[in-house]
Amino acid sequence: xxxxxxIELFAEQFDETEIDEFSIDTxxxxxxxxxxxxxxxxxxxxxxxYNVKVSGDDIxxxxxxxxxxxxxxxxx
Amino acid sequence: xxxxxxxxxxxxxxxxxLSNEExxxxxxxxxxxxxxxxxxxxxxxxxxxxxFTSDMAVKVSEKLFxxxxxxxxxxxxxxxxxxxxDYFLPTTACMVxxxxxxxxxxxxxDFNQGCSGYVYGLxxxxxxxxxxxxxxxLLITSEVYSKHLHSTDKGNRxxxxxxxxxxxxxxxxxxxxxxxxxxxxGSGFENLIVKNGAMKTPKSTSGDDMDDYLFMNGSGVxxxxxxxxxxxxxxxxxxxxxxSVDDIDWVVFHQANSxxxxxLRKKIGIDQERFLMHMENCGNTVSSTIPIVLxxxxxxxxxxxxxxxxxxxxxxxWGGTVLTFK
Numbered sequence: 001x002x003x004x005x006x007i008e009l010f011a012e013q014f015d016e017t018e019i020d021e022f023s024i025d026t027x028x029x030x031x032x033x034x035x036x037x038x039x040x041x042x043x044x045x046x047x048x049x050y051n052v053k054v055s056g057d058d059i060x061x062x063x064x065x066x067x068x069x070x071x072x073x074x075x076x
Numbered sequence: 077x078x079x080x081x082x083x084x085x086x087x088x089x090x091x092x093x094l095s096n097e098e099x100x101x102x103x104x105x106x107x108x109x110x111x112x113x114x115x116x117x118x119x120x121x122x123x124x125x126x127x128f129t130s131d132m133a134v135k136v137s138e139k140l141f142x143x144x145x146x147x148x149x150x151x152x153x154x155x156x157x158x159x160x161x162d163y164f165l166p167t168t169a170c171m172v173x174x175x176x177x178x179x180x181x182x183x184x185x186d187f188n189q190g191c192s193g194y195v196y197g198l199x200x201x202x203x204x205x206x207x208x209x210x211x212x213x214l215l216i217t218s219e220v221y222s223k224h225l226h227s228t229d230k231g232n233r234x235x236x237x238x239x240x241x242x243x244x245x246x247x248x249x250x251x252x253x254x255x256x257x258x259x260x261x262g263s264g265f266e267n268l269i270v271k272n273g274a275m276k277t278p279k280s281t282s283g284d285d286m287d288d289y290l291f292m293n294g295s296g297v298x299x300x301x302x303x304x305x306x307x308x309x310x311x312x313x314x315x316x317x318x319x320s321v322d323d324i325d326w327v328v329f330h331q332a333n334s335x336x337x338x339x340l341r342k343k344i345g346i347d348q349e350r351f352l353m354h355m356e357n358c359g360n361t362v363s364s365t366i367p368i369v370l371x372x373x374x375x376x377x378x379x380x381x382x383x384x385x386x387x388x389x390x391x392x393x394w395g396g397t398v399l400t401f402k
């Protein structure tokens with residue numbers, strides 16, 4: 001899985017947070033813009049792009065984008 | 077076996093409108109407008125303080141009788157779908173029968189379903205028609221979910237609106253009701269629930285327990301729809317001897333929110349032009365969303381057109397059918 005591409009797709013779910021604020025180590029749930037709506041959009045993006053279903057718990061148990069990538073890869 | 081048809085549809089929205097602007101005033105720290113834009117809802121209607129499910133059911137039925145010149149005497153069964161009844165007992169439909177002047181020879185019952193409720197109601201009504209139990213059924217959906225919501229629950233107050241619908245299911249009408257695909261998965265019961273207030277867990281005495289109010293696990297319900305809706309569409313098509321969604325002229329899904337619907341639409345591969353929506357000014361009205369969309373687009377349906385209906389949500393519960401317009 002291409003990490004750069006995932007980070008870009010992840011960043012696209014945000015309206016106000018600039019793309020250069022995202023890296024593999026971003027603690028995304030601490031971002032000011034993060035809320036339950038963005039969480040749903042991330043779930044939808046992962047379903048659409050990777051055909052993988054991540055749960056709300058998967059997201060809550062992830063701290064960084066790297067953690068989330070690991071979840072997606074484990075479910076592929 | 078008699079064929080069953082939808083003969084009439086009307087809907088009712090309570091007078092009071094809750095706009096995004098008002099929600100922004102109440103939750104200034106929250107990005108209401110951003111969320112509301114994504115979910116495609118600008119306004120929702122809220123039942124009055126003294127307006128309940130039976131009141132809305134009576135109002136919408138009177139509207140239907142007037143609009144289609146139907147007399148209460150013609151009704152021989154009342155089926156009412158609600159999850160916010162006036163009382164535990166009696167059945168709301170009995171009070172509605174009396175208030176509408178429907179003959180006492182008519183049967184009446186409530187059933188408890190949410191987002192799948194209209195499809196389930198059509199299934200039962202068709203069953204009654206086919207079995208010769210009734211000939212002119214008044215099918216009502218009526219919900220005052222607003223009374224289930226806590227005033228600080230910005231998410232659900234943004235999504236849900238109150239509404240009622242009334243349809244006549246009869247031996248004749250404008251849309252033949254096809255075959256059904258119905259399903260349930262109670263393993264998800266806790267993801268959309270009003271936990272307190274019935275027998276098992278009474279309402280708190282303090283009145284500030286959030287379990288007294290509606291709870292929705294948004295990601296849980298969203299993931300359920302991703303799993304359940306594509307196979308629901310497929311099975312509904314095959315039960316109606318249709319090979320693919322391309323054989324369908326129109327698709328009407330339960331109007332959960334436009335973000336979720338667009339995701340499902342793209343996943344299943346339905347063009348936007350055939351995918352009917354109507355929720356911007358009424359929100360997610362639970363069991364009334366499908367009849368509201370049908371009523372709003374009634375002039376688009378030409379003779380021979382087929383429309384797939386799919387309801388899914390709380391329970392979990394789901395159902396689909398196909399209407400063929402005369």
